[in-house]
Amino acid sequence: MWNNQGGFQGYGGDQGGGGYMSPGAGGFGASQPDEKRARSRVQSIMPCTVAQILSATQTEDKFFSGPNEISQVTLVGLVRSVNETPTRLDYEVDDMTGPHLEVKQFVDNDDSVPDNEKVQALQENTYVRVCGHVRAFGGKRNIVAFKIVPIREMNELTCHILEVIHSSVALSKMHNQPDGGMANVNGSMKMETGYTNSNTNGGGMFNGLSQVQSQVHTAIRNTLTDQGISVEIVCKQLRGVPEKAVRDAIEFLSSEGHIYSTIDDEHYKATDS
Numbered sequence: 001m002w003n004n005q006g007g008f009q010g011y012g013g014d015q016g017g018g019g020y021m022s023p024g025a026g027g028f029g030a031s032q033p034d035e036k037r038a039r040s041r042v043q044s045i046m047p048c049t050v051a052q053i054l055s056a057t058q059t060e061d062k063f064f065s066g067p068n069e070i071s072q073v074t075l076v077g078l079v080r081s082v083n084e085t086p087t088r089l090d091y092e093v094d095d096m097t098g099p100h101l102e103v104k105q106f107v108d109n110d111d112s113v114p115d116n117e118k119v120q121a122l123q124e125n126t127y128v129r130v131c132g133h134v135r136a137f138g139g140k141r142n143i144v145a146f147k148i149v150p151i152r153e154m155n156e157l158t159c160h161i162l163e164v165i166h167s168s169v170a171l172s173k174m175h176n177q178p179d180g181g182m183a184n185v186n187g188s189m190k191m192e193t194g195y196t197n198s199n200t201n202g203g204g205m206f207n208g209l210s211q212v213q214s215q216v217h218t219a220i221r222n223t224l225t226d227q228g229i230s231v232e233i234v235c236k237q238l239r240g241v242p243e244k245a246v247r248d249a250i251e252f253l254s255s256e257g258h259i260y261s262t263i264d265d266e267h268y269k270a271t272d273s
Helices: 035-039 049-057 155-176 183-193 212-223 231-237 243-255
Strands: 043-047 057-059 063-064 067-070 072-084 089-095 100-107 127-137 140-150 259-260 265-270
Touching: 043 155, 049 063, 049 072, 049 100, 049 140, 072 100, 072 155, 089 127, 100 127, 127 155, 212 231, 212 243, 212 265, 231 243, 243 259, 243 265
Parallel strands: 043 072, 100 140
Antiparallel strands: 057 063, 063 067, 072 089, 072 127, 089 100, 127 140, 259 265
């Protein structure tokens, strides 16, 4: 269960592989001025460990694991401490690979918010999956989370290990390929991983998702407003798809970190939009 490369590693156990999204259409195959920079950037939710976050090199506000820039990450660990304020929930998460890592979740829990609408803090000694952005405050690294959910099946810990290993190996292969081989590696990764940013036909399909899940994700991902898109509008856009099927797809996409709620539980944005 444990290794020196990174504790319980990976994300999205139900997807069965990968754990980060490949760059968008044309990212590796097209000749662009910023091609080299695009190749080194992991434009996705990257499964990682506390050890990887703490050992990443930093240039200004960017963090790098080897040649790859990491921004959005997912981490699995045990909540060791919780501190609640009206505007923020602070957790210390331990994945046994290094010191406890602080995770900050910004909330709106002031007195004007009804109790049943406040974000409830997770309890200590709860295994959780965290999705968020790597940040540094006062020289101390942490994660600003947009999603924190409890782990309900311990098999997810094992899947997390496998996905971090897989993503590390896949990224190493990408950077070891000679020029021109990147597109082939990228194509093979789309067959293996649970997450892709978009495919070459522009349809935004995620490998491993059902047709309805993919359609729902595309509708949400194509919305660029800060508040996201409402479930009602998604249902209207996907005529012929039952509302229950849409809501089931949204619940799945949210639990897997593809999307997150914004102003309320009826509005969503894609994590890679």
